[in-house]
Amino acid sequence: MPPELRADQDPGSSALVGVAPAPEGAPGEDSRSGPLRRGAAVVLPALVALVVVGVVWQLLATHNRYLLPRPAATWSQLAHHPGLFASDARTTLVEALLGLGIGFVAAVVLAVLMSQVRVVQRAVMPLAVVLNVTPVVAVAPAMVVAFGFGRTPKVIVTSIIVFFPALINALTGLRSSDPRVLDVMATLHASRRETLWRVQLPSALPNLFAAARVCLPLSVIGAVVAEFVAPGSSAGLGTLITQASSNNQLDRVYAAIICLAAMGVALTLVIAALERWLLAWSRHARSDR
Amino acid sequence: MVGMTPDAGQRSEDVGISLVGVSKAFGRGDRRTAALCDIDLDIAPGSFVSVIGPSGCGKSTLLRLVAGLLTPDSGTIRVLDTSPLQACRDKLIGLVPQSPALLPWRSVLDNVRLPFQVNRAGGRRSSAHRVEGATLDPAEVLAAVGLGEALEKRPAELSGGMQQRVAVARAFAFGAPVLLMDEPFSALDELTRESVRHRLLDLWQAHRKTVLFVTHSVAEAVALSDRVIVMSSRPGRIIADITIGIARPRGPAVELSEEFHDAETQVRLALRKGWADAA
Known part of the structure; x- marks a missing residue:
């Protein structure tokens, strides 16, 4: 699956770190040599690394036939059973996204309550800390006993794993409002709700996007662990x-792992795109400081 | 010397801002330090009063008390004959903080519209106070401070001076009759400061509001004000109340006049006397 893997190199080095990704290289197509060379400079190292990994994989696989399948065998699994992988991927994706959604929304709602009412915090x-330090792998069997073998325990495990990083980031974000803006809102006697909607959120x-970037891969982990x-x-x-x-x-096994990696990459790219669209002002503000 | 102004004997409805015996301390136990000590101050409605003094003299505390952001330990504060909190409820106060404090995700115009959008009930009540303070069109105010071309820009696209002018326009436009400005131009370079100051003066001369202006700059205080209140530090108290008699409207040329320099010297001497007494 070279296309997905190549895509993996880009967000791995850029979107996850918060640097503007691929499109920088895209203008390279319009003829001038400058952008083209710059595009090549971005893509080439990743491509070389990919080829190196492929070669090493092939060598290792050739000498350890019972420990590692050859890349070609893995590829043929994907090519011959696309329906199987697609339907299993869909199942895992739905579990991950449902868990992510529930855990994330619960965390944000709770963070809002905590930021408004000290007692709640x-x-x-x-x-929340206890929930965070409890190994989720240990919780999963208990969830299965409680909720059966269906989708529910997987969604619950996923939302637990996502909950804490989302909560902490949301809290940090809600507290990061400029105190002078809050002063202005106070002299206008803005209600709590007005201040929350117009300033704090x-x-x-x-911070919420930072949380999403951390939680997305975690949600896939949660879903897979629960399935195990x-x-x-x-x-x-x-x-x-x-x-x-x-x-x-x-x-x-390896074909499934590649599917999971591709899924993670795709989700990360979606978040990165959303962030670029919604947080254009934030990039401006950061470069201004 | 303290706060004895020509307005002292006025009727209560003629009070813009009044402080009587106001004290404020911070911290607890041994660490308790007095920030303001027994402050009396009357500011006539529609007048421009600057407060100047060294760092730590409590001038920002004074402003935050009037804004209702802090409560005094003792004494009373009235803003247009109501408490500071009621004044906030009725949207009588426009605050210009030290940094522009704009919302980075809103356009310049939408930032100036913000005060119109929150606490709408307060806006209706404020008209009952029958004071100078009709609401102004945000776009017109922005044009008046030279930002007519920047309405749809984001704050990050503007220079520091332009951002501060947006903050001034935001406090001006929604019709608050009282403006509280806390060293609003302190982060700007000297030349930008001067131009922003002239814009503010033009705007204020067109729409008289009661202004309490906290500053470090003697020139700024003299150029803008009807009165300059000089404070000394630890604890903060008023050591001089200087009336600036320079005729209005004042333009940039005023700052080159003999009269201006005399007033500047007077304020400077009062400030020095404060240091000498403290030392």
Whole structure:
């Protein structure tokens, strides 16, 4: 799957770190040599690294046939069973996104409450910390006992794993409003709700996007881990990996891993695009400071 | 010397801002330090009064007390014959803080519109106060401070001086009869300061509001004000109340006149006396 992997190199080095990604290289197509060379300078190192990884993989696989499948075998798995991988990927994606949505929204709502009412903060924070330090892998079996083998335990595990980073980032963001803007709002006797909607939440947006960038990969981890523990529904890439490895189908295991990586990349690119669109003002403001 | 102005015996409805015996301290126990000590001050409606003094003399505290952002330990504060909090409820106060404090995601015009959009009930009540302070068209005010071309720009696209002019326009446009300005131009370079100051003067001369202006700059205080209140530090108290008699309207040329330099010297001497007493 060279296209996805190449895409992986770009966001890996740029979108995740918050530097403007690929489109910088895109204008290279309009004929002038300057942008073209710059585009090549961005893409070429990533391409070389990719080829190196491919070669090393091939060499390792040739000498360890029972530990690592050859790239070609992995590729043929994907090429011959696209329906299988697509449907399992969809299952995992839905679990991850549902969990992400629920965990993220719950965290933001709670962060708003905590920022407004001190008692809520004092009550919730210790619980949230306990939830954060509890290994989610240990929680998953309990969820399966409670909620069965369907989608519910997976969504719950995913939302738990996403919840804490989202909460902390949202809180930080809500507290990052310019105190002088808050003074202006106070002299206007703006209500709490007005201050929240017009100042605090928009100020928190950069932090919320930072949280989203952390939580997206976590949500895929959550979904896969839950599938490992509760494979009963016999769907999802995690389940596929468990089954394939117990049947010694290493090529299928690696094909599923590549699907998961591609899914992570695609989700990260979506967030990066949303962020570029919604936070144009933030980039301006940052470069101004 | 303290606060005895020609307005002292006026009727209460003629009070713009009044402070009587106001004290404020910060911290607890041994660390408690007095920021302001027994301040009496009367500011007539429609007049421009500057407060000047060394760092730590409590002039920003004074302004925050009048804005209702702090409460005094003792004494009373009245703004247009109501408490500071009621004045905020009725949207009588326009605050211009030290930094422009604009919302970076809003256009310049939308930043100036912000005060119109919050606490709408307060805007209706403020008209009951029958004071100077009709609302102005945000775009017109921005044009008056030289930003007619920048209405749709984001704050980050503007220079520091332009941003501060937006902050002034925001406080001016929504019709508050009282303006509180806390060293609004202190982050600007000297030349920008001067031009922003002239814009403010033009705007104020067109729409008289009661202004309490905190500053470090003697020239700024003299150029803008009807009165300059000089404060000394630790604890902050008023050591001089100097009336600036320079005729209005004042233009940039005034700052080159003999009269201006005399007034400047008077303020400077009062400031020095404050240091000498403190030392």
